[in-house]
Amino acid sequence: MKKTILNLRVVSKEYPGSNYVLLKLTTIDDSPLPIMQPGQFAELKVENSPNTFLRRPISINFVDLEKNQVWFLIQMIGDGTRKLGDLIEGDLLNVILPLGNKFTTDLKPGSKVLLVGGGVGTAPMLYLGAVLKQNSINVSFLLGARDKEALLQLDIFAKYGDLYTTTEDGSHGEKGYVVDHSILNKEEFDFIYTCGPKPMMMAISKYADQKNIECEVSLENKMACGFGVCLCCVENTKEGHKCVCSEGPVFNLKKLLWQN
Amino acid sequence: MAKLNINIGNLEFKNPVMTASGTFGYGVEFADFIDLNRLGGFIVKGTTLHHREGNPYPRMAEVPMGMLNAVGLQNKGIDYFIDNIYPQLKGYDSNVIINVSGSTIEDYVATAEKCNELDKIPAIELNISCPNVKEGGMAFGTSCQSAEAVVSAVRKAYNKTLIVKLSPNVSDIASIAKAAEFAGADSVSLINTLLGMAVNAETQKPLLSTITGGMSGAAVKPIALRMVWQVYNAVKIPIVGLGGIMNATDAIEFLLCGATAVQLGTANFIDPQITVKVVDGINEYLDRHGYKDVNEIIGALKINN
Ligand SMILES: Cc1cc2nc3c(=O)[nH]c(=O)nc-3n(C[C@H](O)[C@H](O)[C@H](O)COP(=O)(O)OP(=O)(O)OC[C@H]3O[C@@H](n4cnc5c(N)ncnc54)[C@H](O)[C@@H]3O)c2cc1C
Ligand SMILES: Cc1cc2nc3c(=O)[nH]c(=O)nc-3n(C[C@H](O)[C@H](O)[C@H](O)COP(=O)(O)O)c2cc1C
Ligand code: FES
Numbered sequence: 001m002k003k004t005i006l007n008l009r010v011v012s013k014e015y016p017g018s019n020y021v022l023l024k025l026t027t028i029d030d031s032p033l034p035i036m037q038p039g040q041f042a043e044l045k046v047e048n049s050p051n052t053f054l055r056r057p058i059s060i061n062f063v064d065l066e067k068n069q070v071w072f073l074i075q076m077i078g079d080g081t082r083k084l085g086d087l088i089e090g091d092l093l094n095v096i097l098p099l100g101n102k103f104t105t106d107l108k109p110g111s112k113v114l115l116v117g118g119g120v121g122t123a124p125m126l127y128l129g130a131v132l133k134q135n136s137i138n139v140s141f142l143l144g145a146r147d148k149e150a151l152l153q154l155d156i157f158a159k160y161g162d163l164y165t166t167t168e169d170g171s172h173g174e175k176g177y178v179v180d181h182s183i184l185n186k187e188e189f190d191f192i193y194t195c196g197p198k199p200m201m202m203a204i205s206k207y208a209d210q211k212n213i214e215c216e217v218s219l220e221n222k223m224a225c226g227f228g229v230c231l232c233c234v235e236n237t238k239e240g241h242k243c244v245c246s247e248g249p250v251f252n253l254k255k256l257l258w259q260n
Numbered sequence: 261m262a263k264l265n266i267n268i269g270n271l272e273f274k275n276p277v278m279t280a281s282g283t284f285g286y287g288v289e290f291a292d293f294i295d296l297n298r299l300g301g302f303i304v305k306g307t308t309l310h311h312r313e314g315n316p317y318p319r320m321a322e323v324p325m326g327m328l329n330a331v332g333l334q335n336k337g338i339d340y341f342i343d344n345i346y347p348q349l350k351g352y353d354s355n356v357i358i359n360v361s362g363s364t365i366e367d368y369v370a371t372a373e374k375c376n377e378l379d380k381i382p383a384i385e386l387n388i389s390c391p392n393v394k395e396g397g398m399a400f401g402t403s404c405q406s407a408e409a410v411v412s413a414v415r416k417a418y419n420k421t422l423i424v425k426l427s428p429n430v431s432d433i434a435s436i437a438k439a440a441e442f443a444g445a446d447s448v449s450l451i452n453t454l455l456g457m458a459v460n461a462e463t464q465k466p467l468l469s470t471i472t473g474g475m476s477g478a479a480v481k482p483i484a485l486r487m488v489w490q491v492y493n494a495v496k497i498p499i500v501g502l503g504g505i506m507n508a509t510d511a512i513e514f515l516l517c518g519a520t521a522v523q524l525g526t527a528n529f530i531d532p533q534i535t536v537k538v539v540d541g542i543n544e545y546l547d548r549h550g551y552k553d554v555n556e557i558i559g560a561l562k563i564n565n
Contacts (some may be wrong), residue, residue, distance in 0.1 A: 002292050002313070003292045004532060005293060005294070005531075006533060045530070050324065050325075051324055052322075052475055053322055053323075053324070053325055053326060053327060053478070053530070054322055054327065054529060054530060055529070055530060079453070096532065142487075221317060222318055222320050222321075223320070224320045224327055224329070224526075224529050225283075225324075225529040226529075227289060227532070228285060228289050228333070229283065229284055229285035229289050229290075229305075229528070229529075230282070230283060230284075230320070230329065230529060231305075231314065231331045231334050232319045232320035232329055232331060232333070233317075233320070233321070234314070234319065235317065235319050236316065236317065240313055241313055241334060242316075243315060259560075
C-alpha cells in the first residue's frame with residue numbers, strides 16, 4: 001500500500017465527549033483519498049506547538065467513501081492532541097497515510113465476531129465494524145469507559161452491530177470493566193478484536209486464550225517515525241522485536257509474549 | 261543552477277545531502293515519498309557482524325525540539341544485509357553507504373571486510389559513537405588511542421572511502437578527529453547523538469528502558485555546529501556535518517562552518533521529503549547569492565567582520 005503525504009482540509013469538527021474531538025477531513029482538490037483499511041493509522045503533523053516535535057499517530061476512525069472523508073477521533077491529553085483539537089473547519093492538516101497493517105476482515109460470511117474497545121481505543125473499532133458488516137459478518141461491539149460521557153459515537157456504532165457497554169461508575173450499560181460484561185459468558189464468538197488500555201487488552205486476551213478464540217489486538221506503542229525506519233516502537237514478540245508501526249499495529253495474540 | 265557535486269576522498273557525490281544512519285531504514289522505505297536517486301548518498305542503518313535484538317521497549321522519549329532514542333543497534337547482521345537488502349539497493353544511482361558498528365575491533369574489521377566485497381557500496385561509515393550499546397560502540401570514540409586503534413585496523417581491511425562517525429560525548433572532539441585522520445580515515449562525520457535522559461515525575465520512572473539515551477533533533481544543532489567548526493579547524497580531511505538539521509538553511513550553516521556534506525536524521529521522521537527539499541533549498545541559496553559551485557561556501561564563515 002503506497003504511503004502518501006498530503007494536506008487534508010477539515011470539513012467538520014464535532015465534540016463527541018468532553019475531552020474529545022472528531023475531525024472529518026477531505027482532500028483539498030477533491031481527488032479520492034488513498035485506500036485505507038481498518039486498523040491502519042495516520043501520522044498527523046502538529047503546527048505551532050513548541051513542545052510537539054514529532055508527528056502524532058492517530059487511528060483511522062472511519063472512512064466515508066461517499067463523501068470522500070476520513071475521520072479522526074482524538075482524545076486531548078497533551079499539547080499535541082490539544083493543538084489538533086484547536087483546528088477548525090477549513091484548516092489544513094498535513095498527514096502521512098495509510099500506515100501499518102490491518103485487521104483481518106475476510107472471515108467467512110456469517111461469522112460471529114466481538115469488537116472490544118476501551119477509552120479512545122474504540123476509535124479503530126468503528127471502521128472495522130463497518131467493513132466487517134459489509135462482508136456479511138455478524139458484529140457485536142463491547143465498549144467500555146469511565147462514565148457515559150466517555151462512551152463515544154454510540155449512535156454510529158449501533159448501525160453496524162449489536163452494542164454492549166460498560167462504565168466504571170455504572171452510568172451506562174453494565175457497571176465495571178469490559179472483561180466483566182455478561183455477554184462474554186452468554187454468547188460464543190469466532191473472532192475477537194481489541195484496542196484500548198493495555199490492562200484491558202490483556203484481560204480480553206486472557207479470555208480469548210482460555211476460550212481458544214482467535215484474537216487480534218491493536219497496540220499503541222510510542223512512535224517516532226510511524227513508517228518503520230527508526231525502530232523505536234518495537235513490541236517483543238515470539239519472533240523477536242517487531243515494529244508496531246509497520247509490522248503492526250495489529251498483532252495476532254498468539255504472536256505476543258503477554259502473560260496469559 | 262549551481263554545481264552541487266562534492267568529493268569525499270576519491271568518491272564523488274552529486275550533491276552534499278545524505279541521510280543519517282538509523283533514521284532512514286534501508287532507504288527503500290522512503291521510495292513512496294522521494295526519488296532516492298536525487299540524494300547525494302544515503303547511509304543505511306547501523307549494521308553489525310551478527311544479528312542484534314537491540315534494547316527493550318520503551319526506546320523513545322520526546323523532548324523539547326528533539327528526542328531521545330535507545331534503539332541499541334537492532335539489526336539482522338551484515339550477512340542478512342548482503343543477501344536480502346543489498347540486491348534491492350544495487351540499482352540506485354546514489355552512493356549507498358553502510359554504517360558499520362561493532363563491539364570489538366575484530367567485529368568492526370570482519371564487517372568492513374565483507375563490505376569491501378560489495379561493488380555498489382562505495383564507502384562505509386564507521387560508527388565508533390553509539391551511546392546505546394553496553395560494550396564497544398561509543399567507548400571506541402571517546403579516547404584518541406581506542407579511536408586510532410579501531411580506525412587503523414579497519415583501514416587495513418577496507419580500501420574504499422572510509423568515513424568515521426564521531427561521538428559528541430567527549431571533552432575534545434577535535435583531538436578524536438585528528439586521531440581518526442592520522443589512522444587513515446578519508447572523512448569524519450559528526451555528530452552522533454548526545455547522551456541524555458528523560459524522567460516522568462508522576463511515575464518517578466525513567467522514560468527509556470536503558471535510563472539514558474541518545475538525543476537528536478533540532479535542539480542539538482548549536483552543539484553540532486560548534487563541533488563541526490572546531491573539527492574543521494583541526495583536520496584537513498572533509499567533514500560530514502549533522503545534528504539537528506531540519507531545513508536547507510540549517511544545512512547551509514553546516515557548510516559555512518566547514519562541512520563538505522551534511523546528513524539529515526530525525527528530520528526525516530517529521531517530513532519524509534525533507535532531503536530533496538534541502539537539495540533544492542541549497543541550490544536556491546547558491547543561485548540567490550550568485551555562487552556557481554557549492555564548494556565556494558564550504559568553510560566560508562565570515563569571522564573577521
Ligand atoms: C497506532 C496508534 C494509534 C493511535 N490512535 C489514536 C486515536 O485514534 N485517537 C487518540 O486520541 N489517540 C490515539 N493514539 C495515541 C496518541 O498518539 C497520543 O495520545 C498522542 O500522541 C499524545 O500526544 P500529545 O502531544 O497530546 O501528548 P503528550 O504530551 O505527548 O503525552 C501526554 C501523555 O500521554 C502519554 N502518551 C503519549 N503517547 C502515548 C502512547 N502512544 N501510548 C501511551 N501513552 C502515551 C504520555 O506519556 C503522556 O503522559 C494512538 C497511538 C498510536 C501509537
Ligand atoms: C532512532 C535513531 C537511531 C539511530 N541509529 C544510529 C545508528 O545505527 N548508527 C549511527 O551511527 N547513528 C545512529 N543514530 C544517530 C543519527 O545518525 C544522527 O547522528 C543523530 O540523530 C543526529 O542527527 P539528527 O539530529 O539530524 O537526527 C540514530 C538516531 C536516531 C534518532
Ligand atoms: S515508529 Fe519508527 S519504526 Fe515504528
